[in-house]
Amino acid sequence: MKTFLFGVMAGLCALPVGAQSAERSHVVVLHAARMLDVVGGRIVAPGEVLVQGDRIAVAGAHVDRPAGAEVIDLGDTTLMPGMIDVHVHLFLHPGAEDLQTVQESVPERTLIAAGAAKADLMAGFTAERDMGSEGAGCADVAVRNAINTGLIPGPRMRMSCNAIDLTGGHEDAIGYNPAQKVLSNADYADSGDEIVKVMREQRKGGADFTKIYETGRDSFRDGVFNTPYQYTEAELAAAVKEAERLGGGVGSGRGVAVHATGEPGTGYAVAAGVASIDHAYQLSEATMRAMKEKQIYAVPTFAIAEYFADHAATPERAAHGRAEQAYHAVEFKKQLTAGVPMAMGSDVGPFPHGTQARELELMVEYGMKPAAVLQADLLNGAKLLGWGGQIGELKAGYFADVIAVPGNPLEDISVTKKVGFVMKGGVVYRRN
Numbered sequence: 001m002k003t004f005l006f007g008v009m010a011g012l013c014a015l016p017v018g019a020q021s022a023e024r025s026h027v028v029v030l031h032a033a034r035m036l037d038v039v040g041g042r043i044v045a046p047g048e049v050l051v052q053g054d055r056i057a058v059a060g061a062h063v064d065r066p067a068g069a070e071v072i073d074l075g076d077t078t079l080m081p082g083m084i085d086v087h088v089h090l091f092l093h094p095g096a097e098d099l100q101t102v103q104e105s106v107p108e109r110t111l112i113a114a115g116a117a118k119a120d121l122m123a124g125f126t127a128e129r130d131m132g133s134e135g136a137g138c139a140d141v142a143v144r145n146a147i148n149t150g151l152i153p154g155p156r157m158r159m160s161c162n163a164i165d166l167t168g169g170h171e172d173a174i175g176y177n178p179a180q181k182v183l184s185n186a187d188y189a190d191s192g193d194e195i196v197k198v199m200r201e202q203r204k205g206g207a208d209f210t211k212i213y214e215t216g217r218d219s220f221r222d223g224v225f226n227t228p229y230q231y232t233e234a235e236l237a238a239a240v241k242e243a244e245r246l247g248g249g250v251g252s253g254r255g256v257a258v259h260a261t262g263e264p265g266t267g268y269a270v271a272a273g274v275a276s277i278d279h280a281y282q283l284s285e286a287t288m289r290a291m292k293e294k295q296i297y298a299v300p301t302f303a304i305a306e307y308f309a310d311h312a313a314t315p316e317r318a319a320h321g322r323a324e325q326a327y328h329a330v331e332f333k334k335q336l337t338a339g340v341p342m343a344m345g346s347d348v349g350p351f352p353h354g355t356q357a358r359e360l361e362l363m364v365e366y367g368m369k370p371a372a373v374l375q376a377d378l379l380n381g382a383k384l385l386g387w388g389g390q391i392g393e394l395k396a397g398y399f400a401d402v403i404a405v406p407g408n409p410l411e412d413i414s415v416t417k418k419v420g421f422v423m424k425g426g427v428v429y430r431r432n
């Protein structure tokens, strides 16, 4: 596979192995039976994209074929923009409930993360937001930079270094001999001032944005969901203000994202003006209204919950996981009715990298039309990552991040699990 891949890359673009973006002079025409018009929620047939260097020059049913252009005929497939996953963990692999973050060194985890980045790219995910390196500090910045310089293949990345959490909070290493001083997978901060201090250290280390644990641990009993909040609204507002000072305004991809499963933490985070509410099992009417007003995205992360239920240690735990997912599915419908904007984030890492298109299927299963799921993934995902107007559509001037899937994703969303062609920045990484 590796030899073949590099052969394709070198053959198409005459570039050194792994180069990040195609040469300006290189012109490619992609042709397929169909192409997805994301905004219109419709299929164009046939579909063609003229790629010049790392950008799309023009896309439509028919494009000009300049002399010397290389034509790649993808046959009976649908061209669509590279997918976007706004909640991943490159530094986790299956078995997240084990001690991998304690037992594996940061260098070892970084090499594994490089493999994860490749697996996600090959599955058609050309842009991602990594929601915490889980104890690997700013090693994620090294992975992002290695991708950007062409050293390793991977999606365009937004990185956060570690998440931020309370002492004894949701992500702390609780349940160990205190004398062993087992570290949290997150950076500690116990006040607004401490959050700001940690943010400054992380941004110095190269972080793009900030991830904060705002709720947990959750309990779900007799159909009632409960989760304690971690930071007050004022503490989160201090974080948002600091992110803004550092250039983290709306749509910059440099703001604050929270792990927040329910009230009152979800409400505090929305009032503080975070960029996204990740997990979002339960939102009050007021919180849903505010999210619609402020265009704060909910990221439901159904795929991870399904995986944990399917791989639970006991039948009781599996049943508990399924009941909680069913509860979330009901709340999700209320959120859709209330007009809460959605983005697609799978929380991949604890389940195998490259399999996260399952999240799109689940969003359809729980009530969204395929076109709406693709718009949430591609349009909202691009905005959330600060790449609005640059990725998420097949449009002149956008980065040439293009994938091909069999069939029609508007009729059968599961085709997003069968990506057979991947181009990122005009470079072909996969061609089946």
Ligand SMILES: [Zn+2]
Pocket: 087, 088, 089, 131, 347
């Ligand atoms: Zn996560």
